[in-house]
Amino acid sequence: MERKHFLKSLLLGAASVPALLSACSKESVSPTSSTTTTGTSGTGSGGTGTGSGSCAVAPTETEGPFPTKVPSSYVRSDIRDGKTGYQMDITITLSNSNASCAALAGAIIDIWHCDAEGNYSEYGGTGMQATNYQSVHFLRGRQVTDANGQVKFTSIFPGWYSGRATHIHVHVYSATGTSLKVTQIAFPEGTGTAVAAVNGYAKGLNGYTSNASDNVFSDGVANELATVTGSTTAGFQLAFSMGVPA
Template sequence: MERKDFFKTLGLAGLALAGLKFLDACNTDDGTTATATQGTGATGACVVAPSETEGPFPTHTPSSLVTTDITSDRTGIPLAITIAVKNTNDSCNALANTIVDIWHCDKDGNYSEYGGGGMQSTNYTNVHFLRGRQTTNTNGEVNFTSIFPGWYNGRATHIHVHIYNRTGTSLLITQIAFPEGSNSAVVQVNASSANGYTKGMSGYTYNASDNVFSDDDAGAEVGTVTGTIANGFTLQHTINASA
């Protein structure tokens, strides 16, 4: 089975929407600052963040990947990630000592720990890039150093997140979406062939057509992204969990 068959919303309608939204990013330069868009996941009501699928590429043994810098040997535009976790059972105050796992694809749309088959032809089964685990500090925050994710057929740019309590009990599996628009980081990065992002936006699946994010009308899963091609980007996002 090819990876595109895994995602249920592929089809002519999604491709048509992607075509309508396609933006020419050829005129962006390395000094252009991305437009920041913030979802209600950071400032909205004190409700649990949407629960989402782990997808077909979850980390096999996340406890072995305790690290802040998850880049490994992957090249691309730097991305600094800050995730704040809050407890809906405590008026959305910071949730300290909580385990946060993240994982995402590389600039070419491939995941580590998988491959060699129909869903991902490139074989990365024996490497562990762009996966990591951290424990939240007293402010409920974790920080990771990574690269800006690429994209693959049927999915918008995204990061997977799995949150556990301090004893390892799963609290929430969710995903982070990226802001889109004519000056967004997503458009700028995918126009940056000099940094190895060669796909552009042709055939890209936007959040509105993505099988995970299409029902996120309030933008609760959309992070805040700022920065430039030259200096790298920063992603900040707050996730509310029930602990």
């Protein structure tokens, strides 16, 4: 759900949290129209998949049910907050689909994802998430894109929870706080991929929901699929590129 009325300051512009959204449904209202372009090849720790091209506009997805409550408070690149798991270095690159795919500098990117056990910070103690993490803020962060349209985060490889494939939430704003895109990053799956190597941490992959069966990704992940390389011993590197109409 788009949040339109942020203050212009990065550090002071906090938004109120909307009502919890469905965890496993498509976003019903798109803040922007999507454009389809040919994707590039993505590799997942030995596997391959179709990744998003530099000007491909990812579809709009739900930001719920666990969006960051006050994202402007978490301007940081290392979002681990002591959470353990296989290290994952994240690079997200934005281009302006309305300006010949030029690098989009000065945009604000928020990301958030679950921990190794499938839990989110800032929520819990309810039927949706039994473990209560309401008072902590791990695996959430905000950065501003540089001259190349890039931001970098240090995190851990996400776990999974019932009904969802491995994913990362992304919300992109203009420099003045206007919402440009809410989407989610998907991971390559199958033999030789990072998802297979991590194997769901202690949970394993029994009961895991694949991209094809995930209600958010089941219509295709051509413009949402990251490139993921690395290993459990050396750590992982995730790269994701997309265009936004700015």
